[in-house]
Amino acid sequence: MKPTTRGTLAAAVTGIAAAVAAVGAAAVPAAAAGTVPVPVPLDGVEKSLGMEAPKLGMELPLLTPGAPDGPRYVEGRLLPDRALPQLPISGGLPGLGLRAPLPHVLGDDFDHVGVDAPAGDLRTLAPGLSVEAPLTAPDPKNFGLPGLQLPRAGVLAPVVQTVAGGDLGAGPGR
Template sequence: MKPTTRGTLAAVVTGVAATVGAAAPAAAAGTVPVPLPLGGVSKALDMEVPRLSAELPLIKPGAPEGPRYVTGRLLPDRALPQLPVSSGLPGLDARAPLPHILGDNGFDHLDVVAPAGDVRALAPGLSVDAPLTEPGGENFGLPATKLPEAGVLAPVVQTVAGGNLGTGPGL
C-alpha cells in the first residue's frame, strides 16, 4: 500500500472515530448543547452583551405495545397501537447585563435558567371491534350480530418544566 493511501486511510479512520466519539456523549445525555458565541460582538461594539446557550433534545421513539386479544371479541383490543415517544423540553441558560440607571456606572445581571426537562408522550391509538360476536354453541356455531364498536385512545403528554429567573450584582 502506498504511503499516500495509508495516510488518507488513517485520516478517514481518525475522522470517523472523532465523529462517533463526539456524537456518543450527546446521544447518551439526550440533549445537544448549543452555545451562542457573542464574544466577537462584545469586542466589536465595546460593550457587554448577553451570554446565551441552549440544549436541544433528541427525540427517541419507543416500541409500541402489540395488540391485546380479549375473549369475546373477534378483533384485538388495540388495532392501531399507541406509539410511545420520549424527548425533552429545550433548555435555556441566559445571562444579560443590566446597567445601573442611577448611581455608579457598574452593571448588574439578569439570569434565566430553564433546564431541559423530560417529555413522555403516547400518540393516539384506535380500538375497534367487528359487528359480530364470537361463534357459540347456541346459534349452531355461527356468530351473532351486534353493534360495531370503535374508540379513539387519547394522546398523552407528561412533563415537568422548571426554571429560575434571578438578578444579582456584577456580571
C-alpha cells in the first residue's frame, strides 16, 4: 500500500472515530439525566408566514425498571408473603418549554409569554399480590399434619410519587 493511501485511510478512520465519539458523548448526558430533549422545529412556519412563531421544546422521560422486592418467607405460613412482588419503576414526568409572542396586550414591556414546566422525578410501584394457603404450617401437636384455615388473598396497592412544578411568565425580548 502506498504511503499516500495509508495516510488517507488513517485520516478517514480517525475522522470516523471522532464522529462516533462525539455522538456517544452527546448521548450520555441525556441518558444520565433520565430525559431526552425533543425540540419542535417551527422555523419553516416562521419563514413561510413572515411572522414570529412560538419556540417549543419538550423533554420525554426514560423509564427504568428496578429490582423487585422478592417474596418474604414468614414463619408459620406455607406460602411466602408477597407471592407476586411489586416492581419499582422510576422515570420522570414529561417537561415542556414554550415561549410565544404576545401582541402587547399587557403593555409595551410585555411582548412575550413563556411557560416552563421542567421534567419531574416519578417513582412508582406496580401492584403486588399476597396469598395465604388454605392449610397451616405443619403442627407438631397434630402429628405433624397441617390444619385447615380459610384461604386469604391481598392486593398490594400501587404507589405513585412525584412533585410537579412549572413557571408562567411574561416579559420583553425574544
